Amino acid sequence: MGSSNHLKRLAMPRSWPLPRKTTIWVTRPAPGAHSLDLCMPINLVIRDVLGLAHSTREVRHILHNGLAKVDGRICKDTRRGVGLMDVLSLGDVHYRCVLDHNGRLRYRQISAAEAEWKICRIESKSTIKGGKTQLNLNDGRNILVDDAAEYSSGGSLKLALPSQEILEHIKFSEGVRCYLIGGAHVGGFANMTSYDVKRSSMPNEVQFEEFGTVATNVFAVGDATLPNTEVVE
Secondary structure (H helix, E strand, C coil): CCCCCCCEECCCCCCCCCCCCCCCCEECCCCCCHHHHHHHHHHHHHHHHCCCCCCCCHHHHHCCCCCCCCCCCCCCCCCCCCEEECCEECCCCEEEEEECCCCCEEEEEEEHHHHEEEEEEEEEEEEECCCCEEEEECCCCEECCHHHHCCCCEEEEECCCCCEEEEECCCCCCEEEEEECCCCCCCCCCEEEECCCCCCCCCCEEEEEEEEHHHHEEECCCCCCCCCCCCCC
């Protein structure tokens, strides 16, 4: 039985842009904010995807010298997952994690200005002690807000990094520009025409001009600029 720190390459998610028949094992990301199929451990990103190191030992040297940041905070764990919309900074070079049109995770280079923010989807909201409202975001963050009625599940927040200050609230409503993170149109952009809430066990659906999909495949981004999601080998 293999180590919990590793995963067999043949069993790794299809979203990982790695060859399957080179070695037996591959690093498993540490449990965290992102699901297994929407993130990769920083060790693999630096070594195998970006090609900036030849071995895990070189990656450890980069991390232990404080040269790598995830969402503006120094990372020293080689198994730390870097997932959808996360910003990876290596020195003065910055990358954002997106999905291409094949549903594979890509780490595209972005400018220093773009590295100062990220977009997070509101998964749910809850009331905590003191009557305050807490927004639970897709990357594990929890943000406290004053006006509970202003925010709803499915909407997005544009956050400053690393302060987590809310720069913009992107409402999940008709006309908003959306990024598709699942389904046949993964990696593409479309403007929402309607949001259908099902009063049953069926998933809620979002309609666009030429197609529709379930709400979990939709990420509202508004006017935010995301890096190229085309397949570039």
